[in-house]
Amino acid sequence: MKTGKEYIDSLRELKTKIYYMGKRVDNMVEHPAIRPHINAAAVTYEMAHDPVHEELLTATSHLTGEKINRFTHTPQNTEDLIKKVKMLRAIGQNTGTCFQRCVGMDALIATNSTTYEIDQQKGTNYHKNFLEYLKMIQSKDLMVAGAMTDPKGDRSLAPSKQADPDLFVHIVERRKDGIIVRGAKTHITGAVNSHEILVMPTMAMGPDDTDYAVSFAIPTDAPGVLFVFGRQTNDTRKEDCQIDQGNVQFGIVGGEALIVFDNAFVPWERVFMCGEHEFAGLLVERFATYHRQNYGGCKTGLADVLIGATFTAAQYQGVDRASHIRDKIVEMVHLTETLYCGSIACSKEGHKLPSGQYFPHPLLANTTKLNVGRFMYEISRLSQDITGGLLATLPSEKDLKHPEIGKYVEKYFKGIADVPTEDRIRIIRLIENMTGGTALVEAMHGAGSPQAQRIMVLRQANLEYKKRLATKIAGIKEPKEGTKNT
Ligand code: SF4
Numbered sequence: 001m002k003t004g005k006e007y008i009d010s011l012r013e014l015k016t017k018i019y020y021m022g023k024r025v026d027n028m029v030e031h032p033a034i035r036p037h038i039n040a041a042a043v044t045y046e047m048a049h050d051p052v053h054e055e056l057l058t059a060t061s062h063l064t065g066e067k068i069n070r071f072t073h074t075p076q077n078t079e080d081l082i083k084k085v086k087m088l089r090a091i092g093q094n095t096g097t098c099f100q101r102c103v104g105m106d107a108l109i110a111t112n113s114t115t116y117e118i119d120q121q122k123g124t125n126y127h128k129n130f131l132e133y134l135k136m137i138q139s140k141d142l143m144v145a146g147a148m149t150d151p152k153g154d155r156s157l158a159p160s161k162q163a164d165p166d167l168f169v170h171i172v173e174r175r176k177d178g179i180i181v182r183g184a185k186t187h188i189t190g191a192v193n194s195h196e197i198l199v200m201p202t203m204a205m206g207p208d209d210t211d212y213a214v215s216f217a218i219p220t221d222a223p224g225v226l227f228v229f230g231r232q233t234n235d236t237r238k239e240d241c242q243i244d245q246g247n248v249q250f251g252i253v254g255g256e257a258l259i260v261f262d263n264a265f266v267p268w269e270r271v272f273m274c275g276e277h278e279f280a281g282l283l284v285e286r287f288a289t290y291h292r293q294n295y296g297g298c299k300t301g302l303a304d305v306l307i308g309a310t311f312t313a314a315q316y317q318g319v320d321r322a323s324h325i326r327d328k329i330v331e332m333v334h335l336t337e338t339l340y341c342g343s344i345a346c347s348k349e350g351h352k353l354p355s356g357q358y359f360p361h362p363l364l365a366n367t368t369k370l371n372v373g374r375f376m377y378e379i380s381r382l383s384q385d386i387t388g389g390l391l392a393t394l395p396s397e398k399d400l401k402h403p404e405i406g407k408y409v410e411k412y413f414k415g416i417a418d419v420p421t422e423d424r425i426r427i428i429r430l431i432e433n434m435t436g437g438t439a440l441v442e443a444m445h446g447a448g449s450p451q452a453q454r455i456m457v458l459r460q461a462n463l464e465y466k467k468r469l470a471t472k473i474a475g476i477k478e479p480k481e482g483t484k485n486t
């Protein structure tokens with residue numbers, strides 16, 4: 001297992017082609033916009049070596065029997081599913097932001113179980129090849145970016161009906177030694193600072209879209225692959241200040257990027273679906289459920305930090321004993337623990353898939369993520385309510401440190417007498433970081449937009465069964481087959 005430092009050093013060896021703000025990034029490790037995300041991902045490596053967290057962050061490979069980082073493990077029982085959630089909460093508590101590595105973990109897990117089922121039904125070799133790939137990832141302890149979302153162009157049209165055929169990743173050529181792929185994946189978490197990309201289709205596909213039903217793995221620095229790193233709220237602060245960033249070490253959410261595949265070559269042993277369109281929807285559902293399972297884990301870790309920051313801000317302002325403040329803090333805790341309950345419950349209620357791997361309860365996992373998209377806004381609203389307008393009006397760190405006017409900032413932004421003004425500003429900046437634009441959008445749209453969860457909830461809701469419960473209790477006779485009421 002790599003240490004945090006070994007992970008960071010391994011990134012220096014990559015020749016990844018990254019662009020940001022119109023410029024090529026030569027050294028991602030030292031780049032101020034990217035480094036905080038690298039630091040956050042490094043925590044997933046570092047905590048695995050910490051005796052306190054080892055139990056959650058490591059696992060035994062079912063393939064080799066070796067001790068591995070849990071981010072490369074596939075869940076073998078419900079206990080593994082529960083540990084995954086607990087691990088994410090623990091890391092979130094230590095970073096206060098997204099540590100990115102779970103997307104690739106879930107892509108590995110979802111592809112593992114789906115390739116098994118494709119091979120069973122089609123007699124293909126995808127699973128065998130995938131297991132070799134997984135062993136390599138486990139032994140080298142690599143970070144994988146899970147890449148699902150395509151640009152999608154006109155949402156009312158299928159992939160093959162788009163005006164531009166590249167708006168969904170697709171196979172442009174099948175060769176003896178592999179395939180050539182073209183297209184892009186959008187807002188991919190942790191993409192630039194991963195070693196590998198695991199590509200999956202973005203939705204169910206029909207027979208006209210066989211070239212779009214493709215899954216494969218490719219190194220981040222392979223020829224034909226490039227990244228455009230996204231902007232974030234207040235990202236220019238990373239260039240010229242420290243305190244104003246709020247979380248200078250770990251940044252804001254996942255450092256998402258656009259990944260472009262411009263006629264990239266993938267050898268056959270790294271191809272895990274190639275035209276089996278009837279399995280595209282299954283892979284999407286698997287990945288989505290595993291990733292939605294997470295959100296009551298990582299986000300509750302972040303919420304723990306935010307609750308702590310908000311309570312600290314209240315203390316620094318002398319209002320922590322006011323009953324309405326305590327009530328709001330209670331509400332924040334209640335919402336946070338409700339989210340955690342959802343992630344633990346869907347894990348506990350998991351079941352075994354044909355491959356032997358365990359799968360969280362999909363209705364509960366989707367409900368959890370739907371709640372995250374709401375509750376994180378409410379938790380953030382309560383935090384901003386308690387913290388006050390300074391969140392939006394504080395002068396900059398440069399003014400605080402200015403030789404002439406610094407004394408005024410110091411004097412007029414002081415809260416209670418024995419807390420330095422700078423500490424008060426620091427905690428408010430952290431709250432600004434955690435409740436601002438980029439962070440909240442991620443809570444809503446990460447792991448799929450709310451509508452994607454609503455579709456899954458409706459599909460899993462078993463309304464006919466619920467209807468039967470009600471009609472039986474109401475004394476309504478079973479309607480005859482084929483009548484309007486069946
Ligand atoms: Fe992991 Fe959460 Fe970030 Fe998704 S949002 S990658 S689950 S930390």
Ligand code: FE
Nearest residue numbers: 189442446447
């Ligand atoms: Fe996310």
